[in-house]
Each structure stands twice: as C-alpha cells, then as structure tokens.
Amino acid sequence: MSSDSPARGGISRAEVAHLARLARLAVTDRELDVFAGQLDVILGAVARVGEVAADEIPPTSHAIPLQNTFRPDQRRPSLTQEQALSGAPATEDGRFRVPRILDDEPPMGSSLTEPDVVEGRPA
Amino acid sequence: MTDLTRLTAAELAARIHAREVTAVEAAQAHLDRIAAVDGAVHAFLHVAPDAALASAALVDAALDAGTPPPSPLAGVPLALKDVFTTADMPTTCGSKILEGWRPPYDATVTARLRAAGITILGKTNMDEFAMGSSTEHSAYGPTRNPWDLARIPGGSGGGSAAALAAFEAPLALGTDTGGSIRQPAAVTGTVGVKPTYGGVSRYGLVACASSLDQAGPCARTVLDAALLHEVIAGHDPLDSTSIDAPVPPVAQAALRGAAGDLEGLRVGMVRELGGEGYQPGVERAYRAAVARLEKLGAEIVEVSCPHFEYGLAAYYLILPSEVSSNLARFDAMRYGLRVDAGGQSAEEVMARTREAGFGAEAKRRIILGTYALSSGYYDAYYGQAQKVRTLIARDFAAAFEQADVLVSPTAPTTAFPIGEKVDDPLAMYLNDLATIPTNLAGVAAMSVPCGLAEEDGLPVGLQIMAPVLGEAQMYRVGAAYEAARNADDEGVPLITRVPALEVTAP
Numbered sequence: 001m002s003s004d005s006p007a008r009g010g011i012s013r014a015e016v017a018h019l020a021r022l023a024r025l026a027v028t029d030r031e032l033d034v035f036a037g038q039l040d041v042i043l044g045a046v047a048r049v050g051e052v053a054a055d056e057i058p059p060t061s062h063a064i065p066l067q068n069t070f071r072p073d074q075r076r077p078s079l080t081q082e083q084a085l086s087g088a089p090a091t092e093d094g095r096f097r098v099p100r101i102l103d104d105e106p107p108m109g110s111s112l113t114e115p116d117v118v119e120g121r122p123a
Numbered sequence: 124m125t126d127l128t129r130l131t132a133a134e135l136a137a138r139i140h141a142r143e144v145t146a147v148e149a150a151q152a153h154l155d156r157i158a159a160v161d162g163a164v165h166a167f168l169h170v171a172p173d174a175a176l177a178s179a180a181l182v183d184a185a186l187d188a189g190t191p192p193p194s195p196l197a198g199v200p201l202a203l204k205d206v207f208t209t210a211d212m213p214t215t216c217g218s219k220i221l222e223g224w225r226p227p228y229d230a231t232v233t234a235r236l237r238a239a240g241i242t243i244l245g246k247t248n249m250d251e252f253a254m255g256s257s258t259e260h261s262a263y264g265p266t267r268n269p270w271d272l273a274r275i276p277g278g279s280g281g282g283s284a285a286a287l288a289a290f291e292a293p294l295a296l297g298t299d300t301g302g303s304i305r306q307p308a309a310v311t312g313t314v315g316v317k318p319t320y321g322g323v324s325r326y327g328l329v330a331c332a333s334s335l336d337q338a339g340p341c342a343r344t345v346l347d348a349a350l351l352h353e354v355i356a357g358h359d360p361l362d363s364t365s366i367d368a369p370v371p372p373v374a375q376a377a378l379r380g381a382a383g384d385l386e387g388l389r390v391g392m393v394r395e396l397g398g399e400g401y402q403p404g405v406e407r408a409y410r411a412a413v414a415r416l417e418k419l420g421a422e423i424v425e426v427s428c429p430h431f432e433y434g435l436a437a438y439y440l441i442l443p444s445e446v447s448s449n450l451a452r453f454d455a456m457r458y459g460l461r462v463d464a465g466g467q468s469a470e471e472v473m474a475r476t477r478e479a480g481f482g483a484e485a486k487r488r489i490i491l492g493t494y495a496l497s498s499g500y501y502d503a504y505y506g507q508a509q510k511v512r513t514l515i516a517r518d519f520a521a522a523f524e525q526a527d528v529l530v531s532p533t534a535p536t537t538a539f540p541i542g543e544k545v546d547d548p549l550a551m552y553l554n555d556l557a558t559i560p561t562n563l564a565g566v567a568a569m570s571v572p573c574g575l576a577e578e579d580g581l582p583v584g585l586q587i588m589a590p591v592l593g594e595a596q597m598y599r600v601g602a603a604y605e606a607a608r609n610a611d612d613e614g615v616p617l618i619t620r621v622p623a624l625e626v627t628a629p
Contacts, residue, residue, distance in 0.1 A: 011494065016490060019497070020486075022497075023477075024470065024477055026474040028478075031483075031486070035490060041549055043494075046435075046436040046508075048433055049504070049508045049510075050503060050507055052507070052511055054507065054510040054511070054513075057514060059506060059510050060509055062334050063334065063512070063516065063564050064319070064321050064364070066364060069363040079227050087457070087458030088456075089460070098456050099467055099471075099472045101468065101469045102468065
C-alpha cells in the first residue's frame with residue numbers, strides 16, 4: 001500500500017462519476033452530489049479494516065471450506081426456449097433481440113476498445 | 124370459533140391433520156386477515172388467493188383420501204419473501220428492475236414448500252435486493268411495524284416479519300446476508316433463524332452477496348421455526364455451496380428445550396456486542412434474558428471476540444463487492460426492465476435501464492463495490508476485508524472452545540421511526556452490528572423475543588449463536604428461554620402483547 005493510501009484519500013465526485021460509468025449506471029448530477037458525500041463517509045468508516053495488521057493472515061473468500069463440486073456429465077432437463085425467453089424485453093425469431101452493440105462513433109471497425117474499461121481514473 | 128390466525132403453526136397443523144379444520148379454511152382465514160390489515164401494514168407485495176386456495180384444497184383432498192400429511196406443516200399458510208423465485212407468482216426483490224417478472228422456475232426452497240403441502244399466501248416486501256435494515260429501500264413503499272405503524276419492521280425481511288406480527292401468516296421465509304432475518308425478528312417480537320451457511324439451498328434465491336446469503340425460517344415460536352427449518356434445509360445438488368450432511372434434528376431439540384433444563388450447557392456472553400451504541404432498554408432486557416438462562420441451569424461465561432469490532436467495516440466492503448458483481452446480471456437484455464428510447468446502443472440502454480430500475484441504496488452499494496474491487500484499491504479494501512473475515516472466524520472458533528452457544532442482543536436498538544435513518548447510510552448500517560459477524564463466519568444464529576424495552580415498550584431480541592451445523596443446541600436454548608420467559612409473563616408469548624390493528628373492511 002502506498003503512502004497516499006485510499007484509507008485517507010476519500011473519494012471525489014469525479015471518481016464516483018467514473019465508477020458509475022464502469023458499473024453502467026447513468027447517474028444524474030444530483031445523485032453524484034449526494035453519493036460522493038455519502039460514499040466518502042462510508043469509505044472513511046470501512047477503511048478501518050486497514051487498522052488490523054494482518055500480513056500473515058490468509059484471506060477468507062468463503063466461510064465454509066469448499067472443494068470443487070462436480071456432477072456426472074449427463075443431460076438433464078433445462079428450461080425450454082420459450083421459458084428462457086419468457087421474461088425478455090424483446091425477442092425475434094426465438095432469440096433475445098438486443099439494441100445495436102456498437103456506438104455510431106467511432107465508426108465501425110476503427111476500434112473495439114471501450115474507453116471506460118481502460119486502466120486509470122480521473123485525477 | 125377459534126380465530127385460526129392466532130394459532131401457532133404446530134397447533135394449526137394438528138387441527139388440520141385431525142380434520143378439525145380444513146387447509147382451505149386456514150388459508151381463507153389468513154387471506155381475510157391480509158385483506159383486513161395489510162392496507163395499513165403493507166407486508167405483502169403480491170397476494171395469491173387462487174393459488175393459495177388451490178394448494179390448500181390439494182392438501183385437504185389428500186387428507187380426505189386417507190393419505191398421511193406430506194409434512195408436519197402440511198396445510199399451514201406461509202408468507203414468502205419476494206427474493207425466492209416462484210413460477211406462479213411475480214418475483215421482484217423489491218426492485219423496479221424486476222417489476223412484474225415471472226420467473227420460469229421455482230427456487231429449491233419454493234419447491235420444498237410445495238412438496239411439504241405448505242400454502243404459499245404470497246410474496247413479502249423487502250429492501251431492494253435485500254439491501255437495507257428497514258424495508259424503506261423497497262421500490263414499492265415501506266412495510267410498517269405492527270407494534271407501531273410509524274416505525275420500521277426491520278430489514279431486509281421486514282415484510283415477512285411484519286406478516287407474522289400482524290397475524291397474516293404463522294410462518295414466513297427470509298434470507299439473511301447480514302441480519303435480514305434476525306433483526307426484523309427482533310424488532311417485531313418474532314423468531315428468526317439464520318442457518319449455517321450452506322444449510323439451506325440458494326438455488327432460485329436472487330443473489331445479494333453469494334458468500335453470505337442464507338435462507339431461513341421465520342415464525343412466532345421457536346418450535347414453528349424448527350419445523351419449517353426441517354422442511355427447507357438439506358443438501359441440494361443445484362447449489363454448489365450446499366452442505367452434503369444430515370439436517371440437524373432441530374424440531375426434537377426445540378421440544379427438548381421447552382422442557383426447560385439447560386444443566387451442563389455453557390452460554391458465552393460476547394463482551395464486544397454491547398456497550399456503546401446499544402440502547403439501555405435493549406441491554407437491560409438482554410441481561411435479564413441471560414439471568415433467566417442461568418436460572419435454567421446454564422453456566423454463563425464471558426467470551427471476548429476482539430475482531431468483531433471490524434466486522435461491520437469488512438462486511439460493507441465484501442458485500443458491496445459481491446453485489447456489484449451479482450447485480451451486473453440486470454443488463455436489460457434477457458429479462459427485467461428495459462428503458463429504450465430507440466436508436467441507442469446496448470450500452471446506453473443498459474446504463475439508462477439500471478439508472479431507472481435501481482434505487483439509491485442499490486446504486487450506492489454497486490458504486491462502492493466497484494471501487495473496492497478496482498485496480499490499486501483491491502488489496503487495501505477487499506483483500507484486507509477478507510483477512511478480517513479470517514480473524515472473525517478464528518474469534519468464533521476460540522469462543523466456541525469456551526461455550527456451547529454465544530449470546531448477545533440481536534440489534535442495538537428497538538424499531539426506529541420510518542424516515543429517521545433512510546438518508547444516513549452509515550447510521551442504517553449500524554443496525555447490523557451484532558448480526559454481521561455470524562454471516563462472515565458462516566455459523567448459525569437465531570433471534571428470540573426477549574421482552575420489551577423499558578423506555579419505549581418495543582420488542583427486543585436475544586441472539587443465540589452456534590457453531591457450523593450446531594443448530595440443535597441453538598434451538599434447544601431458544602426453546603428453553605422462550606418457555607421460561609412466557610411462563611414468567613402470565614404464560615403468554617410476547618407477541619400476544621402486540622397492539623390490535625385497526626381492521627378495515629375488505
């Protein structure tokens with residue numbers, strides 16, 4: 001952990017906007033104002049986990065120790081196509097109909113990299 | 124004629140199985156009660172009279188044909204938290220993003236209820252995707268506490284707890300990720316159990332935080348909870364985290380406990396779950412409960428769990444992290460809400476749908492979880508929280524060396540007024556202070572009514588915690604305590620002191 005650890009840094013409005021974009025939430029300006037303040041308070045409280053010196057402590061991802069769970073590789077009943085599509089907002093020819101997956105800009109074929117998933121965040 | 128809504132589930136089942144009343148009459152009595160009081164309480168998001176009566180009629184027909192009841196609770200009505208999928212009823216999780224969604228399949232818990240002949244009355248209100256401690260974060264409006272309609276019924280399972288306290292159902296089901304069964308039980312004067320993690324299948328339970336979520340029984344008595352526990356628990360190959368081991372004999376343990384002898388049992392008071400932040404009337408009721416356990420023959424010891432004070436912080440990193448991942452499935456593509464103005468890309472549609480479909484608390488936790496998991500912050504937050512989780516599990520292991528069960532108040536306060544904490548997330552999170560450690564460690568815990576707080580006359584809960592699959596001991600203690608408390612209180616359960624609700628014409 002660097003000296004400017006997040007435990008003391010707090011969270012800015014711009015960071016909240018960036019995180020909301022990553023999480024695909026089209027938040028409003030008013031929400032950004034409210035959330036930035038609230039998340040700052042919450043982060044200040046949860047940063048307490050850093051007070052426990054725990055270098056040698058193994059992390060727990062799951063309370064009850066688990067092995068991989070296998071089942072026989074056999075066919076078994078599943079949802080019908082009709083059932084699987086029953087809650088779909090839109091369907092076409094027995095499939096999920098989705099909006100276009102590429103933006104108009106930049107033009108198709110120029111780049112498939114989405115700016116939102118590039119490493120780094122606003123200053 | 125007896126008011127069927129006032130009976131315990133065990134009593135009602137006995138009458139139905141003896142053919143003194145029919146399952147249809149039992150269902151109808153509760154549907155009538157819902158019609159009369161749920162306008163004020165708002166425990167239910169969906170009531171299913173036709174399905175309930177049809178299910179009850181099947182039980183009656185089988186009993187009339189001389190078939191033995193499929194379970195000890197056959198014919199008894201139940202209120203199901205709206206987080207379990209039901210093929211014949213909507214499943215919304217208290218969210219606009221799932222408004223009107225009809226799942227194409229039943230949760231394992233739902234299927235087991237049906238197989239047991241239990242009558243599902245409808246689906247109960249909850250904080251959106253089980254995130255909250257007051258049921259105020261439901262997109263469909265808050266549920267009110269039958270003890271005082273201006274107060275919260277706890278959360279996230281406030282609808283299930285309020286349905287019990289309002290005598291709309293003798294049984295209910297909840298899910299407990301950080302206290303969502305136990306805290307509502309405490310503030311409504313009812314019983315709520317969080318089984319060992321993996322004790323009840325999560326298949327068809329819409330996920331909040333997968334490593335913490337656990338379904339469990341809610342009732343007005345310990346025995347009723349135990350009977351329901353045995354119906355829903357047990358290995359399920361459809362849930363990879365389901366424990367493949369026999370279900371602890373909890374009903375037998377509850378019956379044994381009610382006989383009242385706790386001789387030879389060690390009860391550990393957790394030193395860190397009390398003091399600052401705990402309401403004086405809650406602490407007094409809790410201490411009186413411990414004194415009663417001692418009178419029943421239990422040996423009382425004090426145990427220290429020094430890392431519990433970091434539980435809340437660890438929980439509010441681990442939970443949002445898992446939530447941000449789990450709620451990513453609501454993408455406006457396959458099911459649920461889609462907000463499409465036309466001509467937009469899938470990504471825009473997704474962002475606008477999630478903006479419109481999620482409430483403030485869901486958004487806060489998604490953003491918080493996205494932050495905690497992001498590059499450069501992961502080690503300091505999520506990684507460190509997982510280490511605290513290890514330390515808390517070790518605290519429990521050490522404490523269970525010294526005591527068979529641990530006790531504490533279930534919630535630091537009694538029910539607070541609706542609106543008081545809804546805009547102060549951190550104040551809301553503090554309600555889970557005493558319940559969170561058990562979820563982090565995966566151990567079992569329950570809340571049993573332990574009197575009314577002196578200052579406000581509202582119910583207080585006694586939390587009893589047990590090791591992994593140690594539910595039998597826990598139910599035994601809960602039932603012994605319940606019987607002793609009732610005996611000292613003119614022989615009546617605490618819930619009978621709930622004020623009468625104004626009945627409106629259906």
